[in-house]
Amino acid sequence: MRVPPLVVGGAAFIAALPLLLALPHLTGTGVSGWLQQAGQATGIAGTSCLLLAAVLSVRIPGLDTRLGGLTAVWRLHHLLGAAAFLLLMAHPLLLALSAAAVSPQASMSVLWPPLEDTKVWAGWVALLAMMIYLAPSFWFFGRPDYQRWKYLHLLSGVALILGLWHAVELNRALPGIGGTLLWTGFGALAVAAFAYRVVLSRWLGPYRYRVAAVTPLARDVVEIALTPEARPIRYNAGQFIYLRHFDPALRPGYGEEHPYTIASSPLDEQVRIGIKALGDASAAMARISEGAPVTVEGPYGRFFPEGGADTGQLWIGGGIGITPFVSRARHLKAGQAACDVHLVYCANRPERAYYSDQLRDIADTMPGFSFHMHYFNDQGPLSLQYLRSVCEDFDQRSIFICGPGPMTDHILRLMREAGVRRHRIHTEEFDLL
Numbered sequence: 324m325r326v327p328p329l330v331v332g333g334a335a336f337i338a339a340l341p342l343l344l345a346l347p348h349l350t351g352t353g354v355s356g357w358l359q360q361a362g363q364a365t366g367i368a369g370t371s372c373l374l375l376a377a378v379l380s381v382r383i384p385g386l387d388t389r390l391g392g393l394t395a396v397w398r399l400h401h402l403l404g405a406a407a408f409l410l411l412m413a414h415p416l417l418l419a420l421s422a423a424a425v426s427p428q429a430s431m432s433v434l435w436p437p438l439e440d441t442k443v444w445a446g447w448v449a450l451l452a453m454m455i456y457l458a459p460s461f462w463f464f465g466r467p468d469y470q471r472w473k474y475l476h477l478l479s480g481v482a483l484i485l486g487l488w489h490a491v492e493l494n495r496a497l498p499g500i501g502g503t504l505l506w507t508g509f510g511a512l513a514v515a516a517f518a519y520r521v522v523l524s525r526w527l528g529p530y531r532y533r534v535a536a537v538t539p540l541a542r543d544v545v546e547i548a549l550t551p552e553a554r555p556i557r558y559n560a561g562q563f564i565y566l567r568h569f570d571p572a573l574r575p576g577y578g579e580e581h582p583y584t585i586a587s588s589p590l591d592e593q594v595r596i597g598i599k600a601l602g603d604a605s606a607a608m609a610r611i612s613e614g615a616p617v618t619v620e621g622p623y624g625r626f627f628p629e630g631g632a633d634t635g636q637l638w639i640g641g642g643i644g645i646t647p648f649v650s651r652a653r654h655l656k657a658g659q660a661a662c663d664v665h666l667v668y669c670a671n672r673p674e675r676a677y678y679s680d681q682l683r684d685i686a687d688t689m690p691g692f693s694f695h696m697h698y699f700n701d702q703g704p705l706s707l708q709y710l711r712s713v714c715e716d717f718d719q720r721s722i723f724i725c726g727p728g729p730m731t732d733h734i735l736r737l738m739r740e741a742g743v744r745r746h747r748i749h750t751e752e753f754d755l756l
C-alpha cells in the first residue's frame with residue numbers, strides 16, 4: 324500500500340510548520356552558532372514529527388480512508404516516528420557540541436544537566452522513553468513480539484507529555500504567545516488522539532457480536548461467522564476490522580485486538596472472517612466457543628476504491644490474502660452487479676486452496692467474472708506468460724494484489740517488466756509492522 328503523494332506532502336508541511344515559523348528566530352554565527360541553530364531546529368522538527376505521529380495513531384473508522392487507508396496511515400506514522408527519533412537524538416548532541424565552544428563543562432551540563440533543571444531532564448526522560456518503545460521496531464533487533472511491542476508503545480504517552488513540556492518551557496526559537504499556542508494546540512491534538520486510542524475507543528468504538536459458527540476451511544484455517552448483538556457494522560468489500568474475543572474458555576488472545584479482513588459481502592447479515600493460524604491468538608480462534616462474545620472495531624482500509632468492478636480488473640490473491648477478494652466476489656454475486664474481473668488465486672497445492680469452490684461457483688454463475696487457480700508446487704512462481712494466458716489484456720487493467728510480502732514483491736516486479744503504471748496497481752498487506 325503506497326501512501327498517496329498528497330497525504331505525504333500534507334504531513335510533511337504540517338510537520339515542518341513549527342520549524343518554518345521558528346526559522347527567523349534561529350540566529351547565531353560561527354560554527355558554535357550554526358551548531359546551536361541545528362540543535363534547535365532538530366528539536367523543533369523532531370517534536371512536531373512526534374506529535375503528528377501521535378495524532379495519526381487515532382484510528383477513527385472512516386478517517387483513514389480519506390488518507391489512503393489505515394495501512395498507508397500506519398506507514399506514515401512509522402516514518403514520522405523514525406524521523407522524530409533520529410532528529411531528537413541529534414538535538415542534544417548538536418547543542419552539546421555547540422556548548423563545547425564555550426567550555427567542556429558547558430558541554431557536559433547539556434548532556435548531564437543539574438538535577439534541579441527539571442525542564443531539561445523532562446526532555447531526556449522523553450528521549451529515553453522513545454528509545455525503549457522504538458528500539459524493537461528497528462530491524463537489527465529482529466521481529467518483535469507484537470503484543471509486547473504494543474505495550475511498550477504505551478510509553479509514547481510519557482514521551483509525548485514530557486517532550487511537550489520540555490518544548491513549551493524551553494521555547495526559545497518559537498517565542499511569545501504564538502509559539503506557546505502552536506505547541507499547546509498541536510500537543511492537545513496529539514494527547515487527545517493518544518487518549519482516544521488507548522482509553523476511549525474501547526468504550527466508544529466497538530460493535531458487539533457473538534460467534535455464530537466456526538467452519539474449518541483447511542488445516543490451520545477457519546471461517547468464523549459473527550452475529551450482531553445490537554447495531555451491525557457497515558463496511559465496504561475489502562475492508563478490515565479489529566477483532567477482540569472475550570471467550571472465558573480461551574486464554575490465548577483474550578481481549579487482544581487483531582486485524583482481520585472481512586470475507587463476507589456487506590449485504591450479509593453476519594460478518595464472516597477467514598482466519599489462518601499464524602501465532603497464538605489466530606490459532607486459538609479455531610477453538611473459540613459458539614456464542615462467545617467478541618467486539619469488532621472499524622471498518623478500516625481502502626483496498627478497493629469506490630466504484631464498480633466493470634471497468635476491467637485483475638485480482639491476484641495469495642494464501643489467506645484471498646479474503647478481500649472473497650468479500651468482493653460475494654458482494655458482486657449478491658448484488659448481481661455487472662463486472663469485468665479476472666481473479667487469479669495463488670496457492671501452494673489444492674488442499675491449501677480454501678474458498679476455491681465458492682469462487683468457482685461464483686465464476687460459473689456470474690457473467691464477466693473469471694476464476695483461475697495457480698498452484699505454486701506444480702506451476703512455479705507466477706509469470707507474465709501465465710498471466711497473459713489467462714487474461715490477455717492484464718496490462719490494461721486495474722490490478723489488485725493481496726498476499727504474502729514476497730509474492731507481492733514478485734508480482735510488482737512482473738508488472739514493472741510489463742510496463743504497468745504504478746498508479747494502476749493496488750496492494751494490501753497483512754502486516755502493519
Ligand SMILES: Cc1cc2nc3c(=O)[nH]c(=O)nc-3n(C[C@H](O)[C@H](O)[C@H](O)COP(=O)(O)OP(=O)(O)OC[C@H]3O[C@@H](n4cnc5c(N)ncnc54)[C@H](O)[C@@H]3O)c2cc1C
Nearest residue numbers: 469580581582583584598599601602603604605646753754
Ligand atoms: C490489514 C490486515 C488484514 C488482515 N487480514 C487477515 C485475514 O483476513 N485473515 C488472517 O488470517 N489474518 C489476517 N491478518 C493477519 C492477522 O492480523 C495476524 O495473523 C494475527 O494478528 C496474528 O496474531 P497472533 O497472535 O496469532 O500471531 P503472532 O505470532 O503474535 O503474530 C504474527 C504476526 O502478525 C502480526 N500481528 C500480530 N498481532 C497483531 C495485531 N494485533 N495487529 C497487527 N498485526 C499483528 C505481526 O506482524 C506478527 O509478526 C491481517 C493483518 C492485517 C494488518
